[in-house]
Amino acid sequence: MSTLKLRLLNTRADGFAADFERLLDRAHAIDPKIETTVRDIVADVRARGDAAVVEYTRRFDRREVSSVAELEVSRSRLREVSRAVTKEQYEALANAAERIRAYHERQRTDSWTYTEPDGTLLGQQVTALERVGLYVPGGKAAYPSSVLMNAIPAKVAEVPELVMVVPAPEGTLSEMVLAAAYLGGVDRVFTIGGAQAVAALAYGTQTVPKVDKIVGPGNVYVATAKRLVYGVVDIDMIAGPSEIVVLCDGRTDPEWIAMDLFSQAEHDEDAQSILISLDEAFTLKVLAAIEKLLPGMERREIIRAALESRGALITAGSLDEALVLVNRIAPEHLELSVENAGETAKRVRHAGAIFLGRYTAEAVGDYCAGPNHVLPTSGTARFSSPLGVYDFQKRSSLIQCSADGASVLGKTASVLARGEGLTAHARSAEYRIKK
The missing domain is CATH 3.40.50.1980 (Nitrogenase molybdenum iron protein domain)
Known part of the structure; x- marks a missing residue:
């Protein structure tokens, strides 16, 4: 009998929704x-x-x-x-x-401009x-x-x-x-x-x-x-604890999956490692692999603490159910250890980095694959992206009116400015309207 207290959840079980929300409770009060x-x-x-x-x-x-x-x-x-x-x-x-x-x-972004028929130039300068x-x-x-x-x-x-x-x-x-x-x-x-x-x-x-x-x-x-x-x-961001979600159809070596979960759990006790399995028998095989491999890990106490406090092995009734969970979690790292991983990835709306197929360990992304390992955590993949070149660039808008363009735009600006009660704005634009 294992002494590991790891959550085993099933989407079809009573109370799953509440258990799942508790698993995702990311409230960390500032001391x-x-x-x-x-x-x-x-x-x-x-x-x-x-x-x-x-x-x-x-x-x-x-x-x-x-x-x-x-x-x-x-x-x-x-x-x-x-x-x-x-x-x-x-x-x-x-x-x-x-x-x-x-x-x-x-990822490099270059400056760009375009010129309208009346000679007005618009664009963006990237520096x-x-x-x-x-x-x-x-x-x-x-x-x-x-x-x-x-x-x-x-x-x-x-x-x-x-x-x-x-x-x-x-x-x-x-x-x-x-x-x-x-x-x-x-x-x-x-x-x-x-x-x-x-x-x-x-x-x-x-x-x-x-x-x-x-x-x-x-x-x-x-x-x-x-x-x-x-x-x-x-x-860049206020990073939370490291996270990994592994979605598996039950056809990957369970020891590979166990070690992938360990790879994030070993960061610290607050890290989160979650398996979403499409096969309940496979879920139990992964649990057995975890119990077998954990004693041999150098950082086993940290891994154990992370798995027991924030980890889970979830059995989903279908791929559709599994993807709903994935998008709700919006994980920092997502492994799609399934057949046709590329097609499955198209249905993922929220994840910092997506690792496609059985042979793609998250660890290679941490070190040498190429994409950045600075990723949104704590569900912020819903609205933010990995660190990239664009984070070190800023953009300035470019506007250059021709005489004709100033006259046409000035009329529109005048109406809108006076509608807002900003007379100086209106008159500034009106000076350039052709009589």
């Missing part, structure tokens, strides 16, 4: 103590700049430093480190970088953000893949300056993270982290330049700081 702490740190960095950053680095990262300049890693140092990692590591990073760049090159900040977790949590996924789209968008911040508690810093920064084209790197790093990027200090947008994952303090500085700068 007021954390928000107060972060608000104070942000205000302090805004007021004192470098001095505050140094003080918090000493306190939180336990480093004896006297200036922010000491915390900057030169581009030449990045190059040296990129040569110090193992050949296997460098080749993996380089291969991933090449694939990510090739994919994102296809890159001037400077972007990239937050990267440091210490034990080293994610070189996140560096590539955030840096490369920015550089494809032709952002002139990309500034990376990464904490180095007690001086610990991942060589692979620095190598990824070099391969990703990062221009400046500062070994600072936490809310103080976000504030430094948002407001600028004597040494850290002010950026226009902050991207990249972090802990609750980082996420809270990003939320607080939004409006001063843009941010």
